[in-house]
Amino acid sequence: MLRKLYDWVIAYSARPSAPWALGIVAFTESSIFPIPPDVLQVPMTLARPEKAWEYALIATLSSVAGGLVGYAIGALLYDSLGQWLINLYGYGAKVDTFRAAYAHYGHWVILLKGLTPIPFKLVTITSGFADYNLFWFVVLSVITRGARFFLLAALLRNFGPAARNFIEKRLGLVTLGLFAVVVLGLLAAAYVI
Template sequence: MLRKLYDRVIAYSAKPSAPWALALVSFAESSVFPIPPDVLQVPMTLAQPQKAWRYALIATIASVLGGVVGYAIGALLYDSVGKFLIDLYGYGQKVGAFQTAYDHYGHWVILLKGITPIPYKLVTITSGFAHYNIWWFLGLSLITRGARFFLLAGMLHYFGPMARDFIERRLGLMTFGLLGVVVLGFLAAIYLM
């Protein structure tokens, strides 16, 4: 089953709509969606390594734009949509601690959490809720999300053929590993914030 799904994503990478799908997932992940864009960026880059930097740029821009939506949810709709999303992902009791961290370390919170597997929507919604300076938020989001997606693109571009061979031979292990990273990100957000 994993092999068929992987093969479909690799085949889909050649379609003109693939960058749009990457943009949509990147946008949604920054505000409401739980799946990271890596699940598309990795196979798309492996299928077309010459487009690694383009895919990283698409993911970065879409993620930052989605972050603006997350920020707006936190700033304008926290009592309804924002609180619902935070509670949905199990972080309701952590918002106060997160806001306190913003008061002291706002820049570092955005920079560090934006590059980790901790769900970025927590950063965007809480940034809005904390009324963090929108211009700093945008600049720091561009830096941290760009670093994440361009670093991934660089590794895949450099190790492309070896990485593709490794992933294809160990697809189950790699899928389990990616799932583990997502789960660890959620757990870290719950217990380390």
């Protein structure tokens, strides 16, 4: 089943709609969706390394645009939708701690959390809830999300054939590793923040 899914994503990346799917996943991951866009960006870039920079740009811009929706949820709808989303992901008890961190380390919170596997929606919703400066939120989101997606693109573009070979030979192990990173990110967000 895993091999079929991988082969489907690799084949799908050749379709004209693939960049749209990447954009939708990156957009929704920044506000409501739990799956990171890397899940699409990696196989798409492995299948079409010449489009690595295009995919990174799509992921970055879509993630920042979705981040603005997350920010709006936190700023305008926190008592209803925002709080429900935060609680859904198990971070309800951490919001006050996260909000207090903004008072002292706002720039660093956005820069560091945007690079990690900690769900970016936590950052975006809390930024709105904490009334963090919108201009700086956008600037820092572009920097941190751009760094994440363009670094990934550079690595895949330079080491893509070797990485693809490694992934295809050890697909189960790589999937388990990616799953572990996502789970560790969620645990870090729940217990470290």
